[in-house]
Amino acid sequence: MSIVDLYEPGEPVISFEFFPPKTDAGYRALFRTIEELKQLSPGFVSVTMGAGGSTRTKTVDLTIEITREIGLLSMAHLPCTGFRPAEVGSILDRLDAGGVHNVLALRGDPPADDPNFESPPDGFTYANELIEFIVEHDAENARVRSERFSIGAACCPEVHPEAPDAETDLINLKRKVDAGANFLVSQLFLDNDKFFDFVDRARAIGIGVPIVPGIMPIATVSGIRRMAGMNGTCFPDELEMELQRVEGDDDATYQLGVRWARKQCEELLARGVPGIHFYTLNRSPATREIYQGLSL
Ligand code: FAD
Numbered sequence: 001m002s003i004v005d006l007y008e009p010g011e012p013v014i015s016f017e018f019f020p021p022k023t024d025a026g027y028r029a030l031f032r033t034i035e036e037l038k039q040l041s042p043g044f045v046s047v048t049m050g051a052g053g054s055t056r057t058k059t060v061d062l063t064i065e066i067t068r069e070i071g072l073l074s075m076a077h078l079p080c081t082g083f084r085p086a087e088v089g090s091i092l093d094r095l096d097a098g099g100v101h102n103v104l105a106l107r108g109d110p111p112a113d114d115p116n117f118e119s120p121p122d123g124f125t126y127a128n129e130l131i132e133f134i135v136e137h138d139a140e141n142a143r144v145r146s147e148r149f150s151i152g153a154a155c156c157p158e159v160h161p162e163a164p165d166a167e168t169d170l171i172n173l174k175r176k177v178d179a180g181a182n183f184l185v186s187q188l189f190l191d192n193d194k195f196f197d198f199v200d201r202a203r204a205i206g207i208g209v210p211i212v213p214g215i216m217p218i219a220t221v222s223g224i225r226r227m228a229g230m231n232g233t234c235f236p237d238e239l240e241m242e243l244q245r246v247e248g249d250d251d252a253t254y255q256l257g258v259r260w261a262r263k264q265c266e267e268l269l270a271r272g273v274p275g276i277h278f279y280t281l282n283r284s285p286a287t288r289e290i291y292q293g294l295s296l
Contacts, residue, residue, distance in 0.1 A: 103149055191234055
């Protein structure tokens with residue numbers, strides 16, 4: 001089943017993102033989370049891959065297990081920094097054999113904890129090159145594939161931190177769509193106006209594929225500030241004031257996180273987004289509370 005088909009006009013598609021845990025206890029907790037979130041009937045779930053492909057085996061195994069054992073449509077994230085084309089080819093073949101035919105094609109970043117990390121000389125520089133490779137590899141293997149791959153890509157409503165300006169970033173985003181990305185999932189944002197403005201600008205330069213907002217419930221004040229800092233995410237004044245009020249109070253922070261994300265989701269859905277992608281951080285309570293407050 002192709003994820004892009006889910007985004008056909010109709011009911012908005014809810015999806016949940018997980019990351020591969022480091023420990024057995026983490027896996028047990030994740031599977032409890034997935035079972036709880038499965039009750040919300042998500043369209044699909046996705047599994048991240050660590051920077052530099054560090055969790056490649058876990059990511060592939062987990063997406064296959066979620067597909068086969070839990071019965072949810074799943075998508076593997078595939079950051080290409082550090083990979084040779086042949087390695088990407090073998091990951092795609094393993095996913096195909098395991099019944100996973102949806103990938104989020106990303107550039108990724110070098111691992112922050114590995115100062116000696118080097119990309120292979122015949123590797124990929126940008127995500128559009130990875131997408132071109134996936135499309136070609138898929139076409140070459142069409143006769144042995146049970147299904148073709150559907151390809152998602154990332155987008156940054158508030159501009160990727162390395163981009164010189166918003167216009168250049170959009171032109172680069174269009175390269176990914178032109179290369180074969182079927183849908184886009186956004187980086188987190190806390191101000192819906194940034195997202196709506198970005199969608200208008202993307203449509204104006206001819207990007208026609210579904211653009212799905214990514215929502216991260218605030219779990220801790222320090223955590224959201226760190227994530228926002230890495231991605232250049234702005235805090236609306238109202239949220240900034242509320243964050244200062246709840247800082248140090250875990251329960252109040254959790255409640256604020258649910259309230260803010262729900263408010264964002266309500267407006268996004270009212271204005272017709274094709275779906276919402278939740279960054280769950282492998283936990284279910286906040287996502288469940290947000291979801292249950294929505295009129296879906
Ligand atoms: P690109 O699209 O390649 O863009 C990166 C930068 O290069 C941008 O500034 C862009 O403007 C510029 N650029 C792009 N193409 C060109 C070109 N042809 N010529 C010149 N400049 C160009 N990271 C992980 O490691 N693992 C994950 O699982 C993961 N999951 C993610 C999920 C989502 C929904 C999102 C939004 C991000 C995720 N990331 C993940 C983070 C992502 O890898 C980083 O944001 C990374 O810095 C950029 O990836 P990209 O695919 O957007 O890169």
